[in-house]
Amino acid sequence: MPAPLVVQKFGGSSLADADRIRRVARRIARERAAGSDLVVVVSAMGDATDELLALAHGITDDPDSRELDMLLATGEHQSATLVSMALHALGLPAISLTGPQAGITTDGRYGKARIANIEPRRVQAEIEKGKVVIVAGFQGLSGDTAADAEITTLGRGGSDTTAVALAARLGADRCQIFTDVRGIYTADPRHVPDARQLPVIGYEEMLDLAGQGAQVMQARAVELGWVNGVVIEVLSSFEDAPGTLIKEDPFVEQRNKVRGLAHDRNVAKVTLVEVPDRPGVAHAVFAPLADGGINVDMIVQNVGHHGATDLSFTVPEVDLARAKRILEPVVRDLGFREMTTDSAVAKVSIVGAGIQNAPGYAARMFGALATAGVNIEMITTSEIRITCMIAEDEVETAVQALHAAFELARPDDVTDAADAGGPTASAVAS
């Protein structure tokens, strides 16, 4: 019987300095001693990515996206070599590979590339030589030939996607995401003291939480795990404690309950005032944003004061300046009266399978926020989620009020206490 294959991913805070890197190496060595073959995906050390971004912005306000990708990719190259050296120091054969060396190719969109393919020959060959393979996360190669090969990065948190994609392609037995929290919680424990860790959460619920600001895992990684049936375990790299499993939850339809909260401060609101009422306006506004790679999230059209309509939507706060630059000529051409923006806003969401079929939840959410004195600016919903936009400085008040209103500190009726892996075990966010 071949050895089980485990993919482990370690985030930047787990690799912030030499001591932590050595600790990560010891953990890898323990797993190896237990008989597993290992592929380890690493992020850049600590704040390395932010420091590289600061370097680039010290040179120019608007760094070229191709050059920026090449710059940022070095962060993961560095941490991969250091983890490999730390394993050598423990007497463990290991080799670091860049994303390109690991055979990861992408669609070539700088800063937000998607993995197109993984050619695992080299990774498998190194495993067969008995080596622990350390792969630089967050990156891959675009281009068909060596002559036009370019380094591309997968966007923030992209190392999660690297890990899940490698686990899927290699048919790994486990995919472990080591992070600086113990797992997935009913709300961010920094804001809600009685937030509870969940033993299991379904892919779909996790996806909505991640998409709405829960920072534990990149949403695309969850999606990729879902599509490929990779069971993902989120756990702490600092303590030996059970984490949270993200996996298919066949009983999700039978539940009817809020599983957790998410919030996102990295959001800005754009309002186009007095939209002319004619066909094609929405396309004229949103197509250039999409071309610019800017994700628009909540979209609300309000009746304005002067007979015309106002169009509001959210974009990631980091993209706001660029969104304004893209929209300025559009606003002029289409004859809007003006464009206003507000980045002092945030989103709070409740997530749970079945929410859509139980309208009482929306009323309870709005009521809890009103009682707490939190004003709601915009509302959107999905199958399993309700999101409200509020003022950024009211996030903490809002999530505490919602955590209490939906009794999230209480273990689930059926499972949590006794049966961690049980069918109705719960969903959630950080």
Add this chain to the structure above:
Amino acid sequence: MPAPLVVQKFGGSSLADADRIRRVARRIARERAAGSDLVVVVSAMGDATDELLALAHGITDDPDSRELDMLLATGEHQSATLVSMALHALGLPAISLTGPQAGITTDGRYGKARIANIEPRRVQAEIEKGKVVIVAGFQGLSGDTAADAEITTLGRGGSDTTAVALAARLGADRCQIFTDVRGIYTADPRHVPDARQLPVIGYEEMLDLAGQGAQVMQARAVELGWVNGVVIEVLSSFEDAPGTLIKEDPFVEQRNKVRGLAHDRNVAKVTLVEVPDRPGVAHAVFAPLADGGINVDMIVQNVGHHGATDLSFTVPEVDLARAKRILEPVVRDLGFREMTTDSAVAKVSIVGAGIQNAPGYAARMFGALATAGVNIEMITTSEIRITCMIAEDEVETAVQALHAAFELARPDDVTDAADAGGPTASAVAS
């Protein structure tokens, strides 16, 4: 007529921070505005390479050489992207390429790879697109296929070699090495206040100076320039001033004069005490050092006190620990009495074409050192050089005494003052 092609190389101190990188970009832009096509080779920013080495040594005392190369190469990747961004900010089309992307392949020896080939297709294609091409120095790709491709580095100062090799391969019209000094001097100006800058120096003299510790350029780069007839200009990146040309000097044989001094503190002496007098001993000692890639320089065999012989030689100080590890079993097997080492030593050299044919120079050198109270431990000579090993803390005294004894502060009889490019213009060191 095609535009002239210029290869420029900027060292780490010229790229130490955002301001300096922007200054380098403005200098490149000036050259570009003058109508040249440009390939720019960059080193890592400031102390980046030392910081990466420190990171590695924070993890393990003995980092794997393959992983170390991959780690160190990121320093030049980073600075290349930043210079490219700075050029974009000036409105100049530019693209950064890693050594592998620039088609540079090596013989695969980690930490001291030699360039095996340059396939210039991509560089030429980018030049034809009107771009300034920024190449990460100090590195290349080994391995025949994408599957076993490995990043290898060319050793300290390897970016000089990258620049000269690219200039040779591309048939560049000029090859400029920008550094933190104005050019090549008769001695290190930090130690000898009246050291004089030379307008021209021959390849051979420069090679001996670089090999003996003058740090302005990597010796291999000079050698490569010599073999390929690349005229190299060494000049300051901080001021607009004429530099020193390194080129073929057809009148070198007619000279008979010391051209300059070099010194090297990065050296350690190894003595094997009481060598058994039988054939094969030297091979048994030096072969494993060569296999370990350790350069042995001065070799002296002294008559010992007990009828047996002592064998002394020098190795680079950074390789001393490794040399000792390699030699310990050899010393045991061959029956030496003991091995002693001393790293508080240094080399001082006088360099000048024709020295060998004029024995008076050796006597004058030894006399000047004796008068200055500097003890000589070992002596070696080449065609155009005499090197003495002395105590490290006497370097300054020694170079000042030699600079005065050989009247190096005085311009050459024939040329310097009037004809900077003239045939007998002089040689020298930093």
